[in-house]
Amino acid sequence: MTDSSMRGASLISGLTKVVIPLAVLMLFAAQLATADEALDSVKSRLSENTLSFGVFEQTKTISSLSRPLKSSGSFLFEQHQGVIWLTQSPFFSQQCWTAESVSSASASYWVRAIFAGDFEQLSAFFEITASWSEEQWLVKLVPLNEAVAAILSAVEVSGSQHLERISYQETGGHSTEITLTPTDIRPDIDWASCP
Amino acid sequence: MKLVVELFKWSALPLLILVALWLFPPKINTDVLALVPDSSMSDPVRALLAVPSQKLSATIFVLISNDERRLAHQSAGNLFQRAEQSNLFKEILWQRDPEELASQYESLQRFALNFSSPEQFVEDDYSNWLMTKWFGFDTPIGMLQRDPLQIDAGINRFFAEQMSDTQVFDDAPYFERAGEWGTLLQLDAGKLASSIMWQRDFNVWLEAEQARAETEGYQILAVGSARYAYAAMDQAKGEVSTIGLASLIAIISLLLLVFRRAFLIAVVFYPLAVGTGAALLITQLIFGQIHILTTVFGACLMGVSVDYAFHWLFAKSEQREQRISGLLALSAVSSILVFLAQALSPYEALAQMGVFSAVGLLVAVLVVIFMFPRVVANTTSHFPLLKWEQFPSLRPNLALVIAITAILILVIMIIRAPADDDVRKLQPLNTALQQEQLALSEWLAVDMAPRTIIVSAPAEDELLVAMRAAQIRAEALAVGEAFSVVSNLANVVLPQQEQQRRIDLLKHWFEQEENLVAFEQNLGITLDRAALQQRISQLSVLTLSGLAANPLMEPWSISVVKGAPASGDDSPAQSYYGALMVTSNAEAWKRLESASWDEGVVLVDRADAISASLKVGREFASYLFAMALVALAGLLVWRQGWRAGILRLGVAAAGALAGLMALYVAGLALNVFSVLSLLLVLGLGIDFALFVASKAAYAINAVVCSAVTSILAFGLLALSAVPVLASIGLIIAVGISVAFLTALVLSERGASNGN
Numbered sequence: 001m002t003d004s005s006m007r008g009a010s011l012i013s014g015l016t017k018v019v020i021p022l023a024v025l026m027l028f029a030a031q032l033a034t035a036d037e038a039l040d041s042v043k044s045r046l047s048e049n050t051l052s053f054g055v056f057e058q059t060k061t062i063s064s065l066s067r068p069l070k071s072s073g074s075f076l077f078e079q080h081q082g083v084i085w086l087t088q089s090p091f092f093s094q095q096c097w098t099a100e101s102v103s104s105a106s107a108s109y110w111v112r113a114i115f116a117g118d119f120e121q122l123s124a125f126f127e128i129t130a131s132w133s134e135e136q137w138l139v140k141l142v143p144l145n146e147a148v149a150a151i152l153s154a155v156e157v158s159g160s161q162h163l164e165r166i167s168y169q170e171t172g173g174h175s176t177e178i179t180l181t182p183t184d185i186r187p188d189i190d191w192a193s194c195p
Numbered sequence: 196m197k198l199v200v201e202l203f204k205w206s207a208l209p210l211l212i213l214v215a216l217w218l219f220p221p222k223i224n225t226d227v228l229a230l231v232p233d234s235s236m237s238d239p240v241r242a243l244l245a246v247p248s249q250k251l252s253a254t255i256f257v258l259i260s261n262d263e264r265r266l267a268h269q270s271a272g273n274l275f276q277r278a279e280q281s282n283l284f285k286e287i288l289w290q291r292d293p294e295e296l297a298s299q300y301e302s303l304q305r306f307a308l309n310f311s312s313p314e315q316f317v318e319d320d321y322s323n324w325l326m327t328k329w330f331g332f333d334t335p336i337g338m339l340q341r342d343p344l345q346i347d348a349g350i351n352r353f354f355a356e357q358m359s360d361t362q363v364f365d366d367a368p369y370f371e372r373a374g375e376w377g378t379l380l381q382l383d384a385g386k387l388a389s390s391i392m393w394q395r396d397f398n399v400w401l402e403a404e405q406a407r408a409e410t411e412g413y414q415i416l417a418v419g420s421a422r423y424a425y426a427a428m429d430q431a432k433g434e435v436s437t438i439g440l441a442s443l444i445a446i447i448s449l450l451l452l453v454f455r456r457a458f459l460i461a462v463v464f465y466p467l468a469v470g471t472g473a474a475l476l477i478t479q480l481i482f483g484q485i486h487i488l489t490t491v492f493g494a495c496l497m498g499v500s501v502d503y504a505f506h507w508l509f510a511k512s513e514q515r516e517q518r519i520s521g522l523l524a525l526s527a528v529s530s531i532l533v534f535l536a537q538a539l540s541p542y543e544a545l546a547q548m549g550v551f552s553a554v555g556l557l558v559a560v561l562v563v564i565f566m567f568p569r570v571v572a573n574t575t576s577h578f579p580l581l582k583w584e585q586f587p588s589l590r591p592n593l594a595l596v597i598a599i600t601a602i603l604i605l606v607i608m609i610i611r612a613p614a615d616d617d618v619r620k621l622q623p624l625n626t627a628l629q630q631e632q633l634a635l636s637e638w639l640a641v642d643m644a645p646r647t648i649i650v651s652a653p654a655e656d657e658l659l660v661a662m663r664a665a666q667i668r669a670e671a672l673a674v675g676e677a678f679s680v681v682s683n684l685a686n687v688v689l690p691q692q693e694q695q696r697r698i699d700l701l702k703h704w705f706e707q708e709e710n711l712v713a714f715e716q717n718l719g720i721t722l723d724r725a726a727l728q729q730r731i732s733q734l735s736v737l738t739l740s741g742l743a744a745n746p747l748m749e750p751w752s753i754s755v756v757k758g759a760p761a762s763g764d765d766s767p768a769q770s771y772y773g774a775l776m777v778t779s780n781a782e783a784w785k786r787l788e789s790a791s792w793d794e795g796v797v798l799v800d801r802a803d804a805i806s807a808s809l810k811v812g813r814e815f816a817s818y819l820f821a822m823a824l825v826a827l828a829g830l831l832v833w834r835q836g837w838r839a840g841i842l843r844l845g846v847a848a849a850g851a852l853a854g855l856m857a858l859y860v861a862g863l864a865l866n867v868f869s870v871l872s873l874l875l876v877l878g879l880g881i882d883f884a885l886f887v888a889s890k891a892a893y894a895i896n897a898v899v900c901s902a903v904t905s906i907l908a909f910g911l912l913a914l915s916a917v918p919v920l921a922s923i924g925l926i927i928a929v930g931i932s933v934a935f936l937t938a939l940v941l942s943e944r945g946a947s948n949g950n
Contacts, residue, residue, distance in 0.1 A: 062336055065719050071330040085331075090717065093327040123371070125362070145362050151335050174336035195314075 039119075039130035042137045045161070046117025050079040052162055053189075054182040063173035074187035075180065077115040082108060084189045096194035115163065126155070135160045201569045205465070208562075212472035221475050222484040223391050239758030239772040240649050240797060247776075253388040255397070255419035258370075258635050260377035261412070267376045268365060270413045274404060278382060281400055283393070285385040289378070290366040303350060303745060306737035308697040309689050311349030316697045321704045322713065329718055343714075343722060346701070346730060353687075370638055377638050384421065391487075394425035416635040426625050427917070428487060434915045438924075442908040446501055449900050453578050454508060462571060463504040470500050470559035474551045485551075486544050488868075488919075493551040499879065500559030502901040503527070506886065507567050509897040512576035519894070520564045522885055527560035529830055530878040533823040537874075540819070542812045548871065578896045586939045594941045595838060598845020601937075605848040606824060608855055609817050609873065615864035616810040618802055621919040646784060648775040651758070651795040655739050656690040658755075658771040665796055666775060672790050676783035681776040684755055687742065694736045705731055739771075809867050816870035823874065824848070827881060842941050843888065847880025849941075850934025854926035863922050872923045876930030879905070880938070883931075887938035895939075902935040 053076045060069040073088040082098040097108035113121045119128060125148050126141040138158040143149035155168040159180075166178045259274060261267035275289050308316075315324050328334050328345050339345070361368045370377045387393040401417055408415045450459050474493060478485050503523050510519030534556070537549030589597065650665050652658035662685035670678065680686075704710050705727065715721055739755050755773045779787070788798055824844065832840035851873045858869055883902070886894040905927065912924025 058330070058332065060330070060332075060336060062340070064340070067719055069330055069718065087327065087330060090330070091323065091326050093323060093331075095327065095331065095333075145364070147363055151337060170335055170337055172337045172340075176332060176336070178332065 038132050038137070039128060039139065041132065042130045042139055043117045043119060045137065045159075046115070046163060049077070049115075049117075049162060052077045052115070052182060053186050054162075054180055055187070056085075056178055056180050058176065058178045061175045061177075074183075074189060076187060076189045078191075079116055081191055083111045083115055084191070084194065086187065086189055094189075094193065096191075098194070114157070205566055205570065209465075209469055209472065212469060212476060215476050216472060219476065219479055221479045223490065224389060224484045224486050237758075239651070239756050240799065242756045242758075243649060243772050243774050244647065244799065244801070247774075250383075252420040253384050253386070255382040255384070255388075255401075255417055255421060256635060256639070257380045257382060258377045258414075258416040258638050259380065259408075260375050260414045260416070260638070262375055264364060264369060264371075264376040266413065267369070267378055268367065270408070270411065271367065271378045271380060274415075275380060277404070278380070283384065283387075283397055283400060284382045285387070286383040288381040288383070291363075291368075293366055299745065300350075300354070304347060305733055305735045306694075306741070307347050307350045308701065308734055309349075309694050309737040310353040311697065312352070315345075315348065316700055318700070321700065322710055325714065326717060343720070344701075344705075344727060346734075372638060379639065382419075388419075388421045389424075391425075391428065394421050394428070397421060398425050398429075416631050416638070418632045418635045422628060423625070426628055430625075431487075431915075431917050431920060434912065434917060434920055438908045438912045441911050442501075442904055445904040445907050449505075449904065453576055453896075453900070454512075454574050455577060456574070459508065459571070459574070462567065463501060463508070465566070466504055466559040466562040467500045469562055470555040470557075473558040474555035477554045478547055478551045481550055482543065482547055486547055488544060489547040489551050493548060493555060499530070499875075499882075500556060500563075501904070502879075502882065502897070503560050503563045504567070505900045506894065506897040507563050508571070508574050509576055509578070509893040509900075511567070511571060512574045513891070513893040515891065515893060516568060522889070522894075523560055523564060525830075525834060526878075526882045526885055527556055529827055529881055531556050532826065532830075533819070533874060533878065536823065536826075537816070537819055537871075540812075540815050542808070542815055545812050545816060545867070545871075576893065576896065578892075578899075581892065581896070588940055588942050591838070594842055594845075598842050598848070598941055601845050601848040601852055602824065602828075602841070605852045605855070606821055608852070609820050609865075609870070612855065612865050613859075614810070614813055614866060616806045616813055616866050618805040618809055621809075621866070621868070621917075646777050646779055646801075647799040648777060648787075649772060649797040649799055650775065651770075651772045651797075653770060655771060656692060658739075658773050659685045659688060659690050661793070661795060662773050662775060665792075668790075668792075669775070669777065669787055672786045673779065673783035676786070677778075677780040678783040679778050681778055683775045684739075684742075684773045688737055688739060691736045691738065698734045698736070701734070702731055812867040813865065813870055816867050816874070817865075820870055820874055820877070823877065827877070831881070839888065843881055843884035846884035846887075846934055846938045846941050847877045849937040850880035850883075850930040851876045853933035854930030857925050857929035858922060861922075861925055863918070863925075866919075866922070868919050869922050869926055872926040873930070876927055876934060879927075879931055880934035883934050883938040884941070887935075888942045890942065898935065898938070902931055905931050 053074070055072065055074050057072045058070065062069065071087050071089060073086045075086065076084045080099055082096065082100075085095045085097070087093040087095075097111040099108070099112050110122070113119065122128065122141070125143065125145045127144055128139060128141050130137060130139045132138075136158065137160070138156060141155040141157070143152050149171075151171060153169045153171050156166070157163065158165045162180065162182050164180055166180070167176065169175045257274070259267055259271040261270060271289065275287060278284055278287050315321070317324070325345060328348065329339055334345070334348070338351070342348070361370060363369070367378050370379070384393060384397070401415075401422075405415050405417075446463065447460055450463060451457070471493075475485065475490075478489065503526075506519055506523060507516060510516045531553045534549045534553035538546050538553060540546045540549065588594070648665055648669060650658065650662045652661045662683055666680050666683050666685065670680070711722060711724070743755065755771065758770050758772055784798075784800065792798075827847075828840060828844050830840075831843050834840070835843060854873055854876050855865075855869075858865065863869070879901075883898050886898045889895075909924045909928040909931070912920055913928050915921040915924060
């Protein structure tokens with residue numbers, strides 16, 4: 001393969017649908033999969049949570065940088081609305097992923113699927129397996145799609161009563177780790193503030 | 196010996212026609228869009244719809260699916276090779292060359308900001324938006340490093356949306372549905388797709404491939420106009436063949452029963468063959484092509500030429516061939532005049548049928564009049580001896596009143612009768628093909644027959660603004676119904692003013708050193724400023740012509756045209772036209788149609804456009820029918836006297852009226868083809884009236900033979916699953932039956948002894 005064609009192949013990989021939703025994807029990394037009882041239990045557990053909220057902490061480790069990028073904030077998930085992601089540190093920013101999107105090219109599509117435990121949508125892109133240890137569950141996603149595999153090497157999602165941790169590794173040696181902690185008080189997040 | 200010489204001489208004519216047909220082979224057009232008259236759409240609108248329409252009609256979408264992607268890939272690869280080897284297709288699209296795609300992607304990077312999301316360029320907020328990207332999780336870190344200012348974020352999202360839920364494996368597109376994998380091949384046949392020969396070869400090839408798929412355990416779904424056209428034609432051909440065979444058997448049986456000479460079979464079919472050949476040739480020379488419906492309708496009409504032969508043979512058996520020639524000429528002239536008038540129609544499908552029928556009948560009657568006396572020495576009729584003069588007929592005044600009443604009612608009904616010109620009701624419902632199309636549409640999540648909203652404006656930016664407004668308004672009107680915009684140029688290209696604003700904003704942000712410093716400090720990285728400077732300086736505004744020039748943009752490049760500016764007035768020319776393709780249910784479309792729109796907006800439904808065209812054709816045919824009644828009345832009164840003339844016309848009118856009533860009783864409504872069928876009943880009815888009125892047994896016997904063959908053939912056609920053929924069959928079968936009986940009842944008692 002020539003340099004040029006390798007560059008082309010790499011670029012095209014990046015152009016596939018996964019480009020944008022990819023991180024989201026891994027984020028919540030779902031589980032596709034199979035008639036696996038463990039996975040079914042995870043799906044069932046997540047689908048019970050029609051409403052969840054709390055705080056998050058995210059750490060992005062970039063291979064060429066000496067210090068990681070850390071951010072934190074609040075999140076709100078409502079089954080029929082979607083997800084609001086409010087970053088409060090190191091700067092203020094709000095992102096809304098609504099439940100309306102039906103295009104897999106949209107981040108909303110993936111974010112909502114994972115929070116809702118609707119992992120069928122991810123099955124085309126990942127081989128998904130789940131395991132349980134006492135009340136803790138762990139879902140692993142291995143890319144099936146070569147375009148996804150060109151960017152991601154591994155994704156893990158875990159939790160107990162709720163989704164608690166999402167982590168993924170990129171092929172360039174980068175990694176992202178997100179922890180989600182439920183809170184008793186609903187954060188001051190309003191759907192009316194979403195565009 | 197003399198007979199042999201004559202036969203040799205007359206065999207030259209069909210040979211000449213065959214040679215001419217070989218030199219100028221008829222091009223049969225099966226495209227239903229050919230029915231749309233040129234005047235029904237403006238040039239730009241027609242141009243706007245022509246390219247996607249041609250592309251859709253030339254392309255077959257083939258989906259190969261299997262439980263395992265690897266097996267689907269293997270089957271698709273093998274099918275691709277066999278498709279290439281078949282030489283049926285001009286181009287086959289399956290795998291995409293990554294290098295070529297990458298090069299096309301790079302060529303669009305100059306216009307990256309055109310594709311950016313609006314929030315990226317909220318005034319004075321670029322820094323915050325950028326931080327969201329870096330600290331968020333919806334962009335991979337690798338991509339952030341390659342493009343730290345996220346200039347290409349929008350273009351990447353755009354391409355991701357383009358892929359929809361397509362996945363790429365081995366450079367080929369794949370879809371996954373309920374555990375099954377499918378990949379799509381696009382087979383483009385170019386102009387050949389409208390050729391019947393190609394459609395036949397393709398369908399043979401496809402059937403073989405589908406049989407192979409069944410054996411090897413994978414599935415093939417194929418959708419394209421060529422399949423529908425062929426299936427419809429195949430069904431029509433099968434049914435027309437049935438009627439042809441039934442007519443053939445009936446004619447041969449009658450010939451053998453009545454005249455008992457096998458030689459006459461060849462003689463009787465000679466005018467039919469020569470007439471059809473000449474009609475094909477002349478129609479092809481005048482129009483450059485022949486529409487499939489012309490051949491179907493023309494073939495029905497040509498059956499009349501067999502009647503001419505029967506009349507002559509019966510007359511010959513009574514040594515009355517001199518007299519019958521005059522009657523045949525009068526009968527043929529009346530029909531030919533009507534069809535010549537039809538040939539003047541601005542509606543090409545009608546004009547073609549007119550030319551085809553007029554030429555065919557003219558040649559057939561000339562052959563009967565001039566050839567038959569030279570090749571048929573004598574005939575003996577073995578027809579049962581029937582005393583037709585004893586058949587009850589009405590008193591002259593009552594007959595006249597009935598004839599006039601029938602004519603008047605017919606004139607009123609033909610103009611005012613309920614009609615239904617919906618083209619969709621002319622086609623048979625091919626359940627198997629419809630299900631295949633539905634299955635493929637679900638796989639690909641596309642509407643194979645979108646409706647279109649055409650928008651026009653005097654300038655590019657105004658067009659884009661108007662198209663965006665049209666989409667918002669359409670979506671608001673259709674709320675609650677199944678409606679979505681499949682493609683809209685305005686969703687792809689921003690007004691140039693907005694693109695320039697974004698470029699200026701990014702340049703301005705980049706020129707502020709404090710922005711770059713803050714960015715580097717927040718992230719702990721160092722920007723390659725020279726490279727970024729070069730990248731930003733290359734950013735440019737995307738124009739509609741620039742969009743059209745990019746091969747990746749094909750779906751949109753075909754949906755905009757620049758029309759000629761209006762001349763002769765001071766109003767601004769509406770010279771840019773764009774198309775919004777939408778998928779819509781009937782209710783949503785009805786709402787859109789009943790709403791008021793700006794002047795530059797036109798709603799186009801191809802089926803509705805063709806139906807509107809059929810309405811124009813029906814109205815023309817109806818007026819032609821009414822005028823034909825008047826002209827025939829004049830001709831018959833001139834040749835036969837006023838009382839006899841009205842009685843003859845009354846017979847034909849009663850037949851046509853009965854055909855019309857049968858149509859309504861069967862729950863059908865008038866359309867252009869049923870009016871043309873009524874015209875045919877009118878012509879045949881006058882023939883019957885003329886011959887029956889002669890009171891000569893030989894003439895009435897000929898009418899009986901003619902009626903029997905026609906009723907049998909068209910009666911069979913009335914059972915057709917193709918609605919348009921069924922209505923033609925019903926009208927003609929009922930019309931002829933009633934015309935024959937009426938001819939007997941309305942003929943003057945003892946008016947003639949056959950001289």
